[in-house]
Amino acid sequence: MKYIAGHAKGIFILSIICVLISTAANVSGSMFIQVLVDEYIEPLLLEDNPVFTGLIKVLITMGSVYLIGVICTLIYNQLMVNVSQGCLKSIRDDMFNHMQSLPIKYFDTNTHGDIMSHYTNDTDTLRQFISQALPQLFSCTVTVLASFAIMLYYSPILSLLVVVITVCLIIITRFIAGKSTMYFTRQQTALGDINGYIEEMPGGQKVVKVFCHEPQAKAGFVKKNDQLYNEARKANKYANILMPTLSQIGNIQYVLLAVLGGFLAINNIGGITAGIVVAFLTLSKSFSMPIQQISQQLSMVAMALAGAKRIFKLIDEEPETDEGYVTLVNATEENGVIKETDKRTGVYAWKHPHHDGTTTYTKLTGDIRLNHVDFGYEEGKTVLHDVSVYAEPGQKIAFVGSTGAGKTTITNLINRFYDIADGKIRYDGININKIKKADLRRSLGIVLQDTYLFTGTVMDNIRYGRLDATDEECIAAAKLANADDFIRRLPDGYQTMLTGAGAGLSQGQRQLLAIARAAVADPPAMILDEATSSIDTRTEKLVQSGMDKLMKGRTTFVIAHRLSTIQNSDVIMVLDHGRIIERGDHDSLIKKHGTYYRLYTGAFELYRYKKCIGKYPVHFYFLKFNC
Known part of the structure; x- marks a missing residue:
């Protein structure tokens, strides 16, 4: 409702006015019927030469009132279409803008298909609610209140019967709609789940084909599709039985009112006339039909609430925090003095604002240091242990090791995709927590x-x-x-x-x-995460010369499984299970005959195999598999 009022407050108010006029027209039409019967039709039946002038006038008046109601109904329906589309545009804008501020962790833990479902299925449920259900709910509520007030004025006795039956309607509606709401919420969740699965499949079709995984893929889809089918079937089952049930109760109410009203009118009890009975029956329809329509709209409301819950869950996700205040600026350097400039000069500097209102500048050199860093993606599960890395300006630092050793994790910490649990990371002597994330990342080129x-x-x-x-x-x-x-x-x-x-x-x-x-x-510094992994050997040689030019004068972090691409690195870090176990240049590490030597010569797996067999000489083939 805040979005609706905020997007088109004037149009929304105009829509409410049109709804009130339309409702007043419908209710006043029922009051005209009482006047029509008691003051015109009955007297005319008793006259020998009836004059129909007064009857024609009141019929024209009734027609005019109904016409005004029809026009207002048309206007507010058209206005609500505009309101709904504008509101959804604002919601989509806010969702996308907020999504850009979310941390990488959010996208690592939510499927892309489920996120896409927020923009398609969930917003579509809101569209239906705003353009159809909302105006109808408001119109029906006003109609019910106005109709009941007039019925109470006409006959408290007949109104009491209406109240009793309405209580039964509410009890039944509450039970059925409650079930429907629960299953519609599950339906939206299942729909997001199946969208995520479908979105995943086209990108992985080659893998599915290569490993002949089609039956398992089909089985996975069938399972999720069955889940969606079951939730949707239950939700719509309760939604579809609600209207017929309420309709039949409304018919019973109509018959009871006709019988009781006729009895009271014939016996002249409570001042009830034939016109009042006819008007009351019309009002009972005006009273019961909106209740039935409200009940019918409850399924749409349930879907909208389920969609809104998912949408606002995304919007309410905690954005990526940024407490940094040091920024990266273009600068010039003259006689050791750094000055900020609007033009790009190829020189970058860190801009430090101070509490006393002064500002100092430090030329960016690319000196990046990790001091005793610990990190875990989940609390209590540390994946990096006491990692210290010292990258001096212009150095090329390489990380090698088996998959899962923590190579990419280190680079994710440098650009603050994730924050460390303990230790310090400094960039040109500045704690990276003090650097604005956008400026930090602008200083770090990355090839994934x-x-x-x-x-x-x-x-x-x-x-x-x-x-x-x-x-x-x-x-x-x-x-x-x-x-x-x-x-x-x-x-x-x-x-x-x-x-x-x-x-x-x-x-x-x-x-x-x-x-x-x-x-x-x-950028002043580079991160190359397997940057040449998909390039053939011939192309790799062509690229390597270009990469060497690109890395010249820049601090560069390289992750590579092809050890031939990092031989010229200033420092090579060998990681194993989140720890740096060896460090040095290529020649010194080869001389050590340690893990790097075995990786480089291809003897690493053979070493592990021999070590395992040496430890467990029995059950040779079984141990070979386990190793």
Whole structure:
């Protein structure tokens, strides 16, 4: 309701006025019927030469009142369509804007399909509620109150009968609607679940085919589809039996009122006339039908509440906190004095505002240090133990180790995708918690193992690294990554449209574009997470020279399984189970004949195998499997 009032307060108020006028027109029509019967039809029946002038006038008046009601109904229905669409636009805007502020952890723990369901299925339930259910609920409520007030004025005795039957209606409605609401809530959850599963399948079809996993994939879908079917069937079962039940109770009420009212009118009890009986029967319909309509709308309300609960759960998610105050600015340096500038000069500086109103600047050098860092994705489960890394400006630091050793986790901590549990991370001597996250990440170019390209031209995807980059700078970055050659062979060159995360390009070509995107950003420090994992050996040699130029003068963190790509690293860190077990350059680590030596020579698995067999010489084949 806050969204509705906030988006179109004036239109919403006008809609309410139209609803009130429409309701007043319908109720006053019932009062006209009493006047029509008692003051015109009965007297005319007793006259020998009836004059119908008065009857025609009152009929024209009734018609005019009903026409006004019809026009107001048409107006408020049209207005509510505009209100609903505007409200949903605001909700979608707020959802998407808030989603951009959420931490990476949220996307790691929620399926993409379920998140998509918030923007489609859940918002659609709100659309139906705002444009259809809400105005009808308001109109019906006003109609019920107005009709009952007039019925009470006409006959307290007949009104008492209406009250008794209405209590029965409410009890039945509460029971059935309660069940329906519960299952509609489950239905929306099951719908989000199945959307997540469906969204996952197209991207993983190759894996499904390779491992002949089609039966299991079908079984998984059938299970989720059955769950959705069962929840939807139960929800709609209760929703569909509600209206017929209430309708029959309304018919019983109509018959009882006709019998009792006729008896009172014939015996002239309580001042009830034939006109009052006819008007009362009309009012009883005006009273019971809205209650039935309200009950019918309860299923839509239940779905809307379930959708709203999911939507506002996303909007209420805690955003990524940022307590930093140090920012990254473009600067110039003259005689050791750093000055901030609006133009990009290739020189960056950290801007420190102080409590006394002064500001100091520190030239960014790329000195990054991790001091005794502990971290766990879940509380009580530490995955990094006492990690210390010292990257001096311009150094190339490589991380190697088996899968799950903690290599990528370290880089996620440097750019604060996650916050550490203990220890310190300093960037040019500044605790990274004091640096604004956006500025910290702007200073760290990153090329991920999983390349993602956006819908747009090749040029747009390269420029994503720095939106103010010129075409010439984007082309230079592509040449640096050795992507220029294959780009020019595309149908429209740099203006070739890419869709579906780069469908039509090879994995290696997509990786080259990601490298070019990082190159055009021209960051002071780089993180390369398996940046050449999808490039063949020949292309790797071409890229490596470009990468060496890109890394020159920059502090670079490299994660690689191809140890040939990190031989020229200044320092190589060997990780195992979240701990740094070896560190040094390539030559010194080879001389140690330790874990790095075995990884480099391919003897690591053989070493583990021999160690296992040596420890357990019996049951040879069984132990070979376990090792």
